[in-house]
Amino acid sequence: MQSKASALKGLLVPLAMGAVTLLVAGFDGRSVVQAADPEMKVDVTITDKGYEVKGHTSPGALTAIVVHNKGTMTHGIASPLFKDGVVKKEGDGTEVKSPKGKGARAYHLEPGKSMTLYFKKASHTDPATGISETTQVPLWCDIHTHMRGEFLVVETKGEVGGG
Ligand SMILES: [Cu+2]
Known part of the structure; x- marks a missing residue:
């Protein structure tokens, strides 16, 4: 049971980060990574x-x-x-x-x-x-x-x- 719970936690973190990336990408069509890498x-x-x-x-x-x-x-x-x-x-x-x-x-x-x-x-x-x-x-x-x-x-x- 305990390993199942931690596996779920491991899944939730990248999912949450993915949601943030989508939001920023929706804002101006660029990803978070690109936003931190100015031209x-x-x-x-x-x-x-x-x-x-x-x-x-x-x-x-x-x-x-x-x-x-x-x-x-x-x-x-x-x-x-x-x-x-x-x-x-x-x-x-x-x-x-x-x-x-x-x-x-x-x-x-x-x-x-x-x-x-x-x-x-x-x-x-x-x-x-x-x-x-x-x-x-x-x-x-x-x-x-x-x-x-x-x-x-x-x-x-x-x-x-x-x-
Ligand atoms: Cu001043």
């Missing part, structure tokens, strides 16, 4: 003086924003990007919910802590010309709104044989 990376270092942003991404690429708080107080990161939803958050940050609608208003991070936010930005097409454009994603601290930075979502269609 592009943007580094954001926050000090008490401001933001330092390094890197860029391209439309449709799974991107990791790696945020470090090297300041002495809690800092935040806010962006219009978060309205569309973050695929996944890893690390120490806490989500500040949007008062209305879906998505996060911001993420807060304690001093000395780090977090990673995964997202994908869709291609932006100029409605007047129909041409896909490079766009700028603004980031700012929602606690100290003078602290700002940005990165580019670089459209490479037609330039390096992409698309």
Whole structure:
């Protein structure tokens, strides 16, 4: 009887994990494993003086924003990007919910802590010309709104044989 029970337990764990994988795959067509393996990376270092942003991404690429708080107080990161939803958050940050609608208003991070936010930005097409454009994603601290930075979502269609 005891071996039967443990065999059942062994079955239930992979079943539960399978359900999680299905949910995430349903969300954006990718698996959990791929979500942890970003194609592009943007580094954001926050000090008490401001933001330092390094890197860029391209439309449709799974991107990791790696945020470090090297300041002495809690800092935040806010962006219009978060309205569309973050695929996944890893690390120490806490989500500040949007008062209305879906998505996060911001993420807060304690001093000395780090977090990673995964997202994908869709291609932006100029409605007047129909041409896909490079766009700028603004980031700012929602606690100290003078602290700002940005990165580019670089459209490479037609330039390096992409698309
Ligand atoms: Cu701040």
